[in-house]
Amino acid sequence: MRVAVLYLCTGKYSQFFHDFYRSAKKHFFKGIADVEYFVFTDDKQIHNNNDIHIIYKECQGFPFEAVFRFKNLLVAEDMTKDFDYVYFFNSNALFIKDVKQEILPPDSESFIGSRWIKRKPFDWPMFYPYERNKKSTAYIPPRGKAKYIYYMSGFYGATTNTFFKMYHELAINTQTDYKNGIIARFHDESHTNKYFRKVPCHLLPDGYCIPEEWVSLSSDTHIIFRNKVAVDSFFDKEKKHSIWDRVNKGCYILWMAIKWYL
Numbered sequence: 001m002r003v004a005v006l007y008l009c010t011g012k013y014s015q016f017f018h019d020f021y022r023s024a025k026k027h028f029f030k031g032i033a034d035v036e037y038f039v040f041t042d043d044k045q046i047h048n049n050n051d052i053h054i055i056y057k058e059c060q061g062f063p064f065e066a067v068f069r070f071k072n073l074l075v076a077e078d079m080t081k082d083f084d085y086v087y088f089f090n091s092n093a094l095f096i097k098d099v100k101q102e103i104l105p106p107d108s109e110s111f112i113g114s115r116w117i118k119r120k121p122f123d124w125p126m127f128y129p130y131e132r133n134k135k136s137t138a139y140i141p142p143r144g145k146a147k148y149i150y151y152m153s154g155f156y157g158a159t160t161n162t163f164f165k166m167y168h169e170l171a172i173n174t175q176t177d178y179k180n181g182i183i184a185r186f187h188d189e190s191h192t193n194k195y196f197r198k199v200p201c202h203l204l205p206d207g208y209c210i211p212e213e214w215v216s217l218s219s220d221t222h223i224i225f226r227n228k229v230a231v232d233s234f235f236d237k238e239k240k241h242s243i244w245d246r247v248n249k250g251c252y253i254l255w256m257a258i259k260w261y262l
Contacts, residue, residue: 001033004080004160006073006088007040010059012234013091014043016226020093021052027095027222036083038076053079066187067178071171077164086164087157092226094212099222103157103204110200111158111166114209116150131190132260136182137173138190140197142260151196152209153189154225166195 005024009017017039029035039046040057048054055075060068073088080086085104105112116128128150131138157163170191177184184190207221212230215221228235 001029001085002083003029003033003035004076004083004086005035005037006076006086007037007091008057008065008069008073009039009046009091010042010057010065011061012232014041014046015232016091017041017043017046020089020091023095027098029100030098032100038079040073040075063183063187066189067174067183069188070167070174070191074164074167074171077167080160083160085157086160088155090154090225092228092231093155094224094226095222096224097220097222099208103208105158105162106202107200108159109162110202111156111162111196112204113156113196113201114152114154114204114206116152117206117210117214126260129186130193130260131184131186133182133185135180136177136184136190138177138184138194140194149203151189151193151201153192155209155223156192156201166192166199170195
């Protein structure tokens, strides 16, 4: 079995690669699959290896690295055509325990993924950060099964053909939005949430996609997403905002949640 990992780490995010790679070598399909890493980066300190393929990519910055992720990572399609499965991981992913056959999708048409962990008092569907702009191709209405699941975009995978089928469609959708002056609320994650409403996505337990600071919410943690601020203060967006800014943000979130149902 051959498994390809797509990994994007431009700019400041390149500092996460070596820890990710070391943890993956120790825990990810070890002994049962040949895993190769397709790394999109502008960091010249990361080199090609037998299982590491460097794809040079200029840093587009926030939010464009996320907005155009599908289009940019399609470069790997031809490189991975002989692989059985493709997985995407956010740059701050880190393996804590072995991850093996349990993350294989149940069939060739399905994805494997994880949901957003519910935290009180924000475990009501109205607070899930779906795209609420009706003009966006990522728009999700406030009804149906979307009320109960919000998919994390930090980790998902599928058979190679199924994986890139999604990337082709979402590359078109994000480009269409951008041409219309629209950037989805949570960028690539907004679009994957819309896509996973119409295709099967098998959900893993919470311990396979959990923020480092929420580890206590899962009794069996396999994959964490590191607290970026603890690694580098560059990622601390809150320090740039006053208390008043944060209050306004909270009010805005509440208003958008109520407005979604109006």
